[in-house]
Amino acid sequence: MRELKQERAVRTRAIILKAAAEVFDELGFSGANIREITQRAGITQGAMYFHFGSKEELARAVMKAQPMTVLPHLATRGLQRLIDLTFVWAHRLREDVILRAGVRLTGEQNSFGMHDPTPYQDWAAVMSECLREARAAGELSDNVDIEVLADFVVSACTGMQMYSQISCERADLMDRVVAMWQHLLPALRAPGDVSPLDGSALRAAEVLREIAPQRLGAGQETRTAP
Structure with missing residues (x-):
């Protein structure tokens, strides 16, 4: 069960990262917003903040990927x-x-x-x-x-x-x-x-x-x- 949860968390994180990249690519950092990112990822903002604490943290993760x-x-x-x-x-x-x-x-x-x-x-x-x-x-x-x-x-x-x-x-x-x-x-x-x-x-x-x-x-x- 623990391994399944970890696997789901990894998949969710990857989906958030991809959605964030799409929005950053189109709008840049200043034009991007968390609502658009979560809508594209198909998750709640609470789920997003569980994996990434802020838009800045998301941007750093995309840069490092x-x-x-x-x-x-x-x-x-x-x-x-x-x-x-x-x-x-x-x-x-x-x-x-x-x-x-x-x-x-x-x-x-x-x-x-x-x-x-x-x-x-x-x-x-x-x-x-x-x-x-x-x-x-x-x-x-x-x-x-x-x-x-x-x-x-x-x-x-x-x-x-x-x-x-x-x-x-x-x-x-x-x-x-x-x-x-x-x-x-x-x-x-x-x-x-x-x-x-x-x-x-x-x-x-x-x-x-x-x-x-x-x-x-x-x-x-x-x-x-x-």
Whole structure:
């Protein structure tokens, strides 16, 4: 019985998070309200406050959920995993409302009194782990500072998606990510490394084909909280 309650609580929390992301994505933090979020989630405000104490807490949860919209879809390791991560991120940013809302809230947070760099730092930590694996595998040049590079890629991706959003609602974001790796990858590889690292548009398309079945399964969810 206890396990069943815990399972229901996890499902309810996920439903609230998705509903909140939809509202934040459409209206931003300032335009969003708890009533709209609970109506979309199909729950009472009391149930919402049981899981999240405030709208600010909900916003933080959406911001921190960003990496988990990408990481479960990846099977590669090292430097290829980092490249693939940015490909999946660029694709899912256009179709995953939690990722999209998290990006919006992270960029707008100063406007509602938040100054939390944690979402960026979480991405940098994920990327640093990929780079440490790459170095252990002999893929990464000894001249590369792992922490500096991870922070740079996060910054580059942040800027690219903002530019792409303004230019064409992110329609060219994948092209921008591919261009980044075409310029970066030759400078990052260790001399003599012969691993089949690939940052091309063909690789991006291959990654998206690989994750398609996972996305299909993830989309089969209920809208009513138990």
